[in-house]
Amino acid sequence: MSDVELVLRSAKVVTPDGTHPASVLVADGRIVAVAPYGTPAPDGVRVEDFGDDVLLPGLVDTHVHVNDPGRTAWEGFASATRAAAAGGVTTLVDMPLNSVPPTTTVRALEAKRAVARRSAHVDIGFWGGAVPGNVADLRPLHDSGVLGFKAFLLPSGVDEFPPLAPDQLETALREIAGFGGLLIVHAEDPQLIDGAPAPVGPRYADFLASRPRAAENEAIAGLMALARGLDARIHVLHLSSADALPLIAAARREGVRVTVETCPHFLTLTAEEVPDGATEFKCCPPIREAANQDALWVGLAAGEIDCVVSDHSPCTADLKVDDFGRAWGGISSLQLGLPAVWTAARRRGHTLHDVARWMSTGPAALVGLDRKGAIEAGRDADFAVLAPDETFTVDPTALHHRNQVTAYAGRTLYGVVRSTWLRGRKIADHGAPTEPTGRLLERPSRL
Numbered sequence: 001m002s003d004v005e006l007v008l009r010s011a012k013v014v015t016p017d018g019t020h021p022a023s024v025l026v027a028d029g030r031i032v033a034v035a036p037y038g039t040p041a042p043d044g045v046r047v048e049d050f051g052d053d054v055l056l057p058g059l060v061d062t063h064v065h066v067n068d069p070g071r072t073a074w075e076g077f078a079s080a081t082r083a084a085a086a087g088g089v090t091t092l093v094d095m096p097l098n099s100v101p102p103t104t105t106v107r108a109l110e111a112k113r114a115v116a117r118r119s120a121h122v123d124i125g126f127w128g129g130a131v132p133g134n135v136a137d138l139r140p141l142h143d144s145g146v147l148g149f150k151a152f153l154l155p156s157g158v159d160e161f162p163p164l165a166p167d168q169l170e171t172a173l174r175e176i177a178g179f180g181g182l183l184i185v186h187a188e189d190p191q192l193i194d195g196a197p198a199p200v201g202p203r204y205a206d207f208l209a210s211r212p213r214a215a216e217n218e219a220i221a222g223l224m225a226l227a228r229g230l231d232a233r234i235h236v237l238h239l240s241s242a243d244a245l246p247l248i249a250a251a252r253r254e255g256v257r258v259t260v261e262t263c264p265h266f267l268t269l270t271a272e273e274v275p276d277g278a279t280e281f282k283c284c285p286p287i288r289e290a291a292n293q294d295a296l297w298v299g300l301a302a303g304e305i306d307c308v309v310s311d312h313s314p315c316t317a318d319l320k321v322d323d324f325g326r327a328w329g330g331i332s333s334l335q336l337g338l339p340a341v342w343t344a345a346r347r348r349g350h351t352l353h354d355v356a357r358w359m360s361t362g363p364a365a366l367v368g369l370d371r372k373g374a375i376e377a378g379r380d381a382d383f384a385v386l387a388p389d390e391t392f393t394v395d396p397t398a399l400h401h402r403n404q405v406t407a408y409a410g411r412t413l414y415g416v417v418r419s420t421w422l423r424g425r426k427i428a429d430h431g432a433p434t435e436p437t438g439r440l441l442e443r444p445s446r447l
Contacts, residue, residue, distance in 0.1 A: 003027045003028070003032075004025045004026065004027050004032060004041070004042050004045055005026060005027050005028070005045065005046070005424065006025075006026040006027075006045065006046050006047075006048070006381070006424050007023050007024065007025055007026070007039075007041040007045055007046070007047045007048070008023070008024045008026065008047075008048050008050070008055060008383065008421075009021075009022070009023045009024070009037060009047065009048065009049040009050065010022070010049070010050040010051070010052075010053060010054065010055040010385075011037070011051060011052050012052060012053075012054040012055065012352075013034070013054075013055045013375060014054060014055065014056045014057065014352055014353050014356045014375060015034055015374070015375045015376060016361070016374050016375075016376055018353060019054070019351070019352065019353050021036070021037035022034050022035065022036065022037055022055075023035045023036065023037055023038075023039045023041070024055065024375060024381070024383075025039075026381040026424040029380060029381055029423030029424050029425075030371075030378065030379065030380060030381055030423075030424075031375065031376060031377055031378065031379050031380070031381050032377060033377055034375060034376060034377065050385050050418070053385050053386060053387050053388075053418055054352055054385070054386045054387075054388055055375065055383055055384075055385055056088065056352060056355075056356050056360070056375075056383065056384045056385075056386055057356055057360040057361070057372075057373055057374050057375050057379075057382060057383065057384070058088065058089065058090025058091065058360065058372070058380075058382030058383055058384050058420065058421070058422065059087070059088050059089040059090065059091075059337070059338060059359045059360050059363075059384060060089070060090070060091045060092075060093075060359070060360050060363040060364045060367075060369065060372050060373055061084065061089050061091070061092045061093070061309050061310050061312070061334065061337065061359075061363065062092075062093040062125075062147075062261075062307070062309050062363040062366055062367055063093070063095065063237065063238065063261065063263070063309040063310060063311045063312070064080060064084075064092045064093065064094055064095060064309075064310060064311075064312045064334060065094075065095045065097070065098055065311075065312060065313045065314070065330070066080045066092075066094045066095075066099070066116075067098045067099055067314070068080075068099055068112070068115050068116070069099055069100065069111060069112065069115050070098075070099045070100025070101065071098050071099060071100060072402075073316050073402070074098065074314050074315045074316060074402065074403065075312075075314045075401065075402045075403070076115075076119070076402060077115055077116045077118075077119045077120060077124070078119035078121075078436070079400060079401060079402040080092070080312070080334060080401070080402075081119065081120050081121035081122045081124070081433075081436065081438060082121050082400040082433040083334045083335040083399060083400035083401050084121065084122045084334055084335070085121045085122055085420050085422075085427045085428040085433045085434075086335050086400050086417065086420070086428050086431045086432070086433055087334060087335035087336060087337060087338055087339075087417055087420075088338045088384030088386065088417045088420050089122060089334065089337070089338075089384075089420075090122050090123060090372070090380075090382035090383075090384070090420060090421070090422050090427075091122060091123045091124070091125070091364070091369065091372050091382065091441070092122060092123075092124055092125075092334075093124070093125040093126065093127060093147055093363075093367060094112070094116070094124060094125070094126050094127065095127055095150060096126075096127050096128055096129030096149075096150050096161070097129065097150075097156055097158055097160070097161040098157075098158050098161070098313075099112060100160060101160065102129050102131070102158075102160050102161045103126060103127065103128050103129050103141075103146070104128065104129040104130075104131050104134045104137060104141075104161075105134065105137050105140075105141070106137070106140045106141055106144050109126060109128065109141060109144055109146065110144075112126065113126070113440055116440060117440055118436075119436050120436050120437075120438030120439065120440065121427055121428075121433050121434075121436045121437070121438050122422060122427065122438045123372075123382075123422065123438050123439050123440075123441050124438060124439075124440055124441060125146075125147050125367060125369070125440075125441040125442070125443075126145075126146050126147065126440075127146060127147055127148055127149065127150050127184065128141035128142070128146035128148070128149045128150070129149060129150050129151070129161060130149040130150065130151040130164060130172040130176070130183065131151075131161055131162055131164070132162055132164060132165070132168050135171055135172055135175050138172065138175050138176060138179075138181070139175070139179055142176075142179055142181050142443070144442075145441075145442025145443050146442075146443060147182070147367040147368070147441075147443050148181060148182030148183065148184055148235070148367065148443075149172070149176055149181060149182070149183050149184065150183075150184050150185070150186070150237075151163070151164050151169060151172065151183060151184075151185050151186070152164065152185075152186045153169070153185065153186065153187060153188060153189065153190060153219055154186075154188055154189075154190035154193055155190075156186070157284075157328070157329065163190070166222075169226065170226060170230075173226060173227070173230055173232050173234070174230055174232075176232065177230045177231060177232035177233070180233075181233070182233050182234070182235060182366075182367075183232065183233070183234050183235070184234075184235040184236075184237055185219075185223055185234065185235070185236060185237060186237050186238070187216060187219035187220050187223055187236050187237065188211065188215045188216055188219050188284070188285055189214075189215045189216075189218040189219040189222070192212060192214055192215040192218055193210070193211065193215050196209060196210050196211070196212055196215070197209050197210055198210060198325065199324045199325040200323070200325045201323055201324070201325065202276045202277035202322050202323060202324065203276050203324070204271065204274040204275070204276055204278070204281070204324060205271075206324065207282065207286060207324035207325070208271050208286050208288070210325075211284060211285050211286045213240075213241035213243050213244075213288070213292070215285075216239070216240060216241040216243075216244055216285055217241055217243050217244045217247065220236055220244045220247055220248065221244075221247050223236070223258075224247060224248070224251040224256055224258060227251075227256050227257065227258060228251065228254065228255075228256045231257075232257070233257040233258075234256075234257065234258050234259075235258070235259045235260070235261070235366065236248065236258065236259070236260040236261070237261060237311070238261065238262065238263050238266070238283075238285065238311045239260050239261065239262045239266070239296070239305065240262070240266050240285035240286060240287070240288055240292075241285065241288065241292065242292050242293075242295030242296045242298075242299060243292075243295075245295070245296075245299040245304050245305075248260055248304065249304055259306040259307075259366055260304070260305055260306055261305065261306060261307045261308065261309050261363075261366075262296055262300065262305050262308055263308065263309060263310060263311045263331070263333075264308060264310060264333055264336070264337045264340040264341050265281075265283060265287055265311075265331045265333060265340075265407060266287060266288070266293065266296055267293065267296060267297065267300070267308065267340075267341060267344055268340045268341065268343065268344045269281065269287045269407060270287065270288075270289060270290040270293055271286070271287055271288055271289045271290075272289060272290055274287060277322035278322075278407075279320045279321065279322060279323070279324055279327035279328075280320055280331075280332075280405050280406060280407045280409070281331070281407045282320075282324055282327050282328075282329045282330070283311070283313065283329050283330055283331045284329045297344075297348055300358065301350070301354075305358075306362045306365075306366065307358055307359070307362030307363045307366055308337075308341055308358040308359050308362075309337075309359070309363055310331075310333050310334050310337045311330075311331065311333075312330075312331070312332060312333055312334035312401075313329070313330025313331060313332070314330060314332040314401055314402065314403050314405070315328040315330060315403065315405075316403055317403055317405050320405055331406075331407055332399075332401050332403065332405055332406045332407075333406060333407070333408065334401065335399050335400060335401060336394065336399075336406065336408050336413070337359065338355070338359065338384065338386070338415060338417065339392075339413040339414060339415035339416070339417070340408060340411075340413055341355055341358070341359065342355055342386075342388065342413075342414055342415040343413045343414045343415065346388075346414060352386070352388060356374075360372070360373045360374070361373040361374050367443070368443065368444045369441065369444070370444070380422075380423050381421060381422075381423050381424035382421060382422055382423065383420070383421040384417055384419075384420050384421075385417070385418040385419045385420070385421075386415050386416070386417055386418065387415070387416040387418055388414065388415050389414065390414070390415070390416040391412050391413060391414050391416075392412070392413060392416055393410065393411070393412045393413075394406065394408045394409055394410060394411050394412075394413060395409075396409045398431070400433065417431070418430060422437060422438065423437075425437055
């Protein structure tokens with residue numbers, strides 16, 4: 001242990017084996033041991049004791065729209081990673097849209113990496129995109145280190161990232177399965193969406209009716225059938241409809257390699273409370289009714305949902321007009337995911353051990369980042385220090401997101417992030433990020 005450089009102690013350290021008093025010994029940015037709380041530190045080694053504040057593994061958020069380069073008025077790597085660090089997130093994975101160009105070629109990936117490298121406060125991985133006409137680009141992107149590929153089944157909202165028609169989806173998935181890759185899918189059926197009433201005006205009920213649960217359920221059923229036939233690995237993004245959980249469970253029993261995520265807004269916000277005209281609550285698929293939310297929590301507790309990630313999808317304030325048909329759809333929550341989920345989880349009898357599994361261990365496993373996601377020997381020394389019983393009221397002007405528009409404005413949440421640590425270095429202290437020290441991550445070579 002002579003190479004130990006740092007010891008972090010807490011009466012409540014969340015490890016894969018449970019939550020207990022411990023000392024976490026760090027050397028060269030890695031956890032070398034999780035020892036009993038009173039273990040003496042080597043001579044001259046810095047010790048930080050957090051008392052009753054909880055030491056969690058740093059969060060891993062695999063669904064973040066950074067929009068950089070090209071739409072940096074919406075968000076950028078500097079602002080997004082500052083927000084992540086302030087919120088206890090130590091690793092994020094950037095979506096291939098809404099940047100310009102989208103990450104659908106190796107050249108676009110390298111352009112994005114060049115921008116991210118200059119201003120990363122946290123570690124960053126990248127998704128590639130599967131769009132019409134880029135099948136030949138998928139293997140080169142995979143070989144260049146993207147963690148998987150995103151596809152839409154209906155318009156994405158931006159012209160430069162079009163959806164895949166059914167035959168294009170099958171061709172892309174066959175290619176991705178051939179090299180052992182992962183396809184992640186925005187799963188809503190375009191025909192059912194087209195057949196629903198178009199959303200016009202400020203009423204949230206009209207918007208909700210325009211994105212029925214059946215559209216998710218039908219799309220997911222089709223994905224399960226396709227994945228089964230191709231023996232492909234597939235991931236369902238931002239699950240909103242709890243009705244789809246039995247479909248996914250049945251597919252898993254049949255051997256289909258499918259995982260699924262949901263998001264803080266689906267677990268904490270309900271359709272019944274969305275005011276008319278409040279388009280900061282608009283996202284696709286939509287925030288649904290309280291009964292549906294209850295069923296999502298049941299699925300999460302049962303292990304039917306693998307992880308909880310933000311789907312942070314910001315825009316400039318002027319795009320959030322008070323018409324749900326015209327407003328940009330996306331929830332800004334990167335900095336608030338941990339307290340939002342913890343506030344709801346504690347009310348439902350869950351623990352921070354559960355939250356760490358959903359928001360750190362699960363997302364890290366999804367993308368194969370086995371040095372992330374847990375407090376145990378051999379992992380990166382990435383941590384979030386949380387005061388779980390303290391509350392704060394969300395002030396949008398205090399957020400590090402480039403545009404301080406959020407559906408959580410004015411809400412009182414449990415869980416104050418005291419500090420965030422990346423590879424043994426403090427990267428945020430009481431909400432104030434330090435200098436950027438994040439690294440760019442690639443897909444582990446064995447995947």
